[in-house]
Amino acid sequence: MSYTPHRSIEGSVAVITGASSGIGAATARALVGAGANVALSARRSERLEALTDELGADRVVGVVGDVRDVAHNEALVDAAAQRWGRVDTVVANAGIGAYGGILDLDDEVLREMTETNYLGTVWTVRAGVRHMRAHGNGGDIVIISSVAGFRGGDDEAVYAGTKHAQVGLGGSLDRELRGEGIRVSLVCPAGTSTEFAIGAGREEGSSELDAYLRPEDVAHAVQVVLEQPRSVRTTVWQLWSSEQQS
Numbered sequence: 001m002s003y004t005p006h007r008s009i010e011g012s013v014a015v016i017t018g019a020s021s022g023i024g025a026a027t028a029r030a031l032v033g034a035g036a037n038v039a040l041s042a043r044r045s046e047r048l049e050a051l052t053d054e055l056g057a058d059r060v061v062g063v064v065g066d067v068r069d070v071a072h073n074e075a076l077v078d079a080a081a082q083r084w085g086r087v088d089t090v091v092a093n094a095g096i097g098a099y100g101g102i103l104d105l106d107d108e109v110l111r112e113m114t115e116t117n118y119l120g121t122v123w124t125v126r127a128g129v130r131h132m133r134a135h136g137n138g139g140d141i142v143i144i145s146s147v148a149g150f151r152g153g154d155d156e157a158v159y160a161g162t163k164h165a166q167v168g169l170g171g172s173l174d175r176e177l178r179g180e181g182i183r184v185s186l187v188c189p190a191g192t193s194t195e196f197a198i199g200a201g202r203e204e205g206s207s208e209l210d211a212y213l214r215p216e217d218v219a220h221a222v223q224v225v226l227e228q229p230r231s232v233r234t235t236v237w238q239l240w241s242s243e244q245q246s
């Protein structure tokens with residue numbers, strides 16, 4: 001069954017963090033496929049260069065940096081605005097997971113995860129809102145949280161806390177910014193077959209991952225959110241594969 005967009009995003013300008021792999025890279029492919037221009041952020045420069053080559057340098061700019069760095073997020077939005085004159089969409093996707101009991105994870109691991117997943121999202125979103133408010137044309141902020149933002153599983157309490165924090169941020173910001181025509185959407189996937197999921201103790205190619213969402217499923221959800229007419233807001237979208245227990 002094919003999907004007919006209600007609103008074209010062709011020619012629009014998006015910023016995507018965590019674009020060097022997984023959901024972020026799939027979202028870059030989906031949005032460029034729908035005609036958007038994209039500014040991509042991550043720390044691994046060679047991955048961003050490869051994706052830029054794949055999608056075409058006329059439609060993609062890569063900005064290497066750390067999402068925990070306020071200045072990197074401002075530079076990312078500025079790079080998109082300088083290249084294409086505006087920013088319509090910000091996808092705050094960068095994130096890491098570390099799993100273990102509350103007493104088992106190192107201080108630094110917990111600090112990095114909290115700063116990346118929550119504060120990194122705040123800095124990315126804030127840079128986007130600053131630009132959108134200055135231009136007065138509204139826009140879309142899409143935060144990739146998780147179903148763990150509603151109910152965390154065993155051995156992921158701090159991770160789930162960061163994802164709950166994103167849900168709180170997004171819901172509140174949507175109310176704050178609605179009057180300016182800025183929609184804030186939370187896309188919340190269950191387990192998705194990416195390097196992140198493999199890093200959580202699963203083997204690449206294991207049958208467990210076959211039951212997971214694919215990064216393209218999540219990317220398509222982001223695209224659908226953006227293609228809704230401006231009269232429609234998607235505040236929260238939870239995604240599960242048909243084989244996952246919700």
Ligand SMILES: NC(=O)c1ccc[n+]([C@@H]2O[C@H](COP(=O)([O-])OP(=O)(O)OC[C@H]3O[C@@H](n4cnc5c(N)ncnc54)[C@H](OP(=O)(O)O)[C@@H]3O)[C@@H](O)[C@H]2O)c1
Pocket residue numbers: 017018019020021022023024041042043044045047065066067068093094095096097116144145146147188189190191192193194195196197215
């Ligand atoms: N996979 C799942 O099961 C799942 C389920 C629900 C929600 N999510 C969420 O989906 C998002 C994307 O994860 P994924 O599954 O696509 O994992 P992934 O393939 O590991 O991608 C994570 C991305 O985040 C970037 N990143 C991590 N730390 C960063 C930092 N400090 N600064 C800049 N970029 C950083 C990574 O790039 P560099 O390493 O190159 O910097 C990478 O591009 C995360 O927020 C995650 O919580 C994932």
